[in-house]
Structure formats: C-alpha cells, structure tokens
Amino acid sequence: MRLSNNFRLSEFTRSDTAKRLGIENECSSVEQVLNLAYLCHMVLQPLRDKFGPIRITSGYRCPELNSAVGGASNSQHMRGEAADIHLPSVDKGLEYLAFLKTLPVLDQLIWERNGDICWIHVSAKRLGKNHRQLRTIAH
C-alpha cells in the first residue's frame, strides 16, 4: 500500500527485530495508517524530494515490538506518528536536520546517538498540537 509518492506501508512495518522474535508487526487500526500517511506527506516525502531515497529504520511498532526494542511506554512509534531515519553520514544527517527544521509541521525532531551510530527520530501529529521540540539524546 502506497502512503505517498515514494513511501509504502511495508517500509514502516518491517523490522528485523520483529522477524527474529516472531512478532507480527502490523498496524491494528486505520488511524495508525492515516497517521503514517500524514507523516509521509508532511515530513518524509518533502525530505525525500530534496535528498533522494532515504531509509526508514523504524516506523510503526506494535506494543510488543516497542517493548522488545526498549521504546518509551508512550512512544509515538506505536501510533504511527514517528519514524527513525538512517543517516548515510553525520554530515548528511546535519543537512537532513537543517531541512527538517524548516517544515511547517513537526512534533519532535530528535538527533539520537548510540556509540558511533546516529539517527534522526522525527514525528508529526495528524490530530492535536505539534510541539516543534528539538532535542539530542545519547543512549
């Protein structure tokens, strides 16, 4: 199922961890899919249009998968409001970040780091207030 020009639902539900643990990571409500489509239209497709193909490392997470990866108990990943973006390099990541900051709708924009690996967590809410929160988290 296509969510926007260049994004498919399967990119947001596939997970190596889910596969390994035998967790069926599928959206359980239409709202979650609508939220993902909104995130694509407002955030990810504009980023893709600017930079070319980007890779989502974590999109939707069912509660079981979210627990398995140690996600926050109220994680926006469980509502289809958030995605983690692979960064080909730190420099490219900083370019992504600078671009994402200019978008009109943004709830959280987080630069995350675990050892040598950095990624961007970005979220947008289809319903409710978007907070434009910018943070850095080191794991």
Ligand SMILES: [Zn+2]
């Ligand atoms: Zn995330």
